[in-house]
Amino acid sequence: GAVVSQHPSWVICKSGTSVKIECRSLDFQATTMFWYRQFPKQSLMLMATSNEGSKATYEQGVEKDKFLINHASLTLSTLTVTSAHPEDSSFYICSAGLGAGVFHEQYFGPGTRLTVT
Amino acid sequence: QKEVEQNSGPLSVPEGAIASLNCTYSDRGSQSFFWYRQYSGKSPELIMSIYSNGDKEDGRFTAQLNKASQYVSLLIRDSQPSDSATYLCAVRLGDTGRRALTFGSGTRLQVQP
Numbered sequence: 606g607a608v609v610s611q612h613p614s615w616v617i618c619k620s621g622t623s624v625k626i627e628c629r630s631l632d633f634q635a636t637t638m639f640w641y642r643q644f645p646k647q648s649l650m651l652m653a654t655s656n657e658g659s660k661a662t663y664e665q666g667v668e669k670d671k672f673l674i675n676h677a678s679l680t681l682s683t684l685t686v687t688s689a690h691p692e693d694s695s696f697y698i699c700s701a702g703l704g705a706g707v708f709h710e711q712y713f714g715p716g717t718r719l720t721v722t
Numbered sequence: 723q724k725e726v727e728q729n730s731g732p733l734s735v736p737e738g739a740i741a742s743l744n745c746t747y748s749d750r751g752s753q754s755f756f757w758y759r760q761y762s763g764k765s766p767e768l769i770m771s772i773y774s775n776g777d778k779e780d781g782r783f784t785a786q787l788n789k790a791s792q793y794v795s796l797l798i799r800d801s802q803p804s805d806s807a808t809y810l811c812a813v814r815l816g817d818t819g820r821r822a823l824t825f826g827s828g829t830r831l832q833v834q835p
Contacts, residue, residue: 607768637821639822647827648810648825648826648827648828649766649810649825651822651823654821654822698765698766702821707753707754707773707814708754708771708773709754709814709821710756710768710771711756711768711812711823712768713758713765713766713767713768714765715764715765716764716765
């Protein structure tokens with residue numbers, strides 16, 4: 606149980622283009638999903654918290670106009686990297702939340718490796 | 723002071739030994755604590771959650787929580803080479819109702835065959 610998928614698993618795009626990454630909870634409904642970025646040999650950095658049907662909450666320093674998040678349903682959240690640049694190349698990982706209150710747990714998708722050329 | 727601190731390692735243990743991973747956190751009001759395992763190039767995998775003081779066992783894994791001392795630990799018994807990974811401690815800090823987790827930088831564990 607608690608399976609989260611991401612698509613695509615890797616993507617290469619040209620500088621200036623946009624890339625959309627999908628995150629799906631396959632066997633549960635997630636009112637909250639999270640988007641992280643991880644650079645090589647560094648820890649996870651939370652980018653934003655996404656709640657179904659409402660605007661995402663972005664962490665300090667994350668450009669909301671560059672990283673567009675849509676949480677259209679209880680099983681799907683998307684992250685669009687707009688006008689991507691080489692410095693946006695990273696490992697993007699989503700997680701989906703299950704449970705309530707203090708027992709709310711996060712389950713991660715397999716991640717999307719983005720390379721901007 | 724970092725909000726969630728872990729020794730970066732590497733922690734090297736021989737196969738069959740007990741690996742002990744430690745984590746301290748800054749916010750005394752925190753109530754939810756998690757251990758994730760992350761293999762190189764992969765995403766984190768939830769292996770343990772703990773919410774009350776004391777020990778919680780699941781197979782070869784035991785999580786220990788001491789809220790008074792603000793630390794949480796993970797013991798791995800009978801360590802196997804396949805346990806070699808980075809172990810991330812995650813804490814839901816404080817009592818604000820915020821669901822986001824704060825992650826430590828991780829401890830790299832190496833189990834020597």
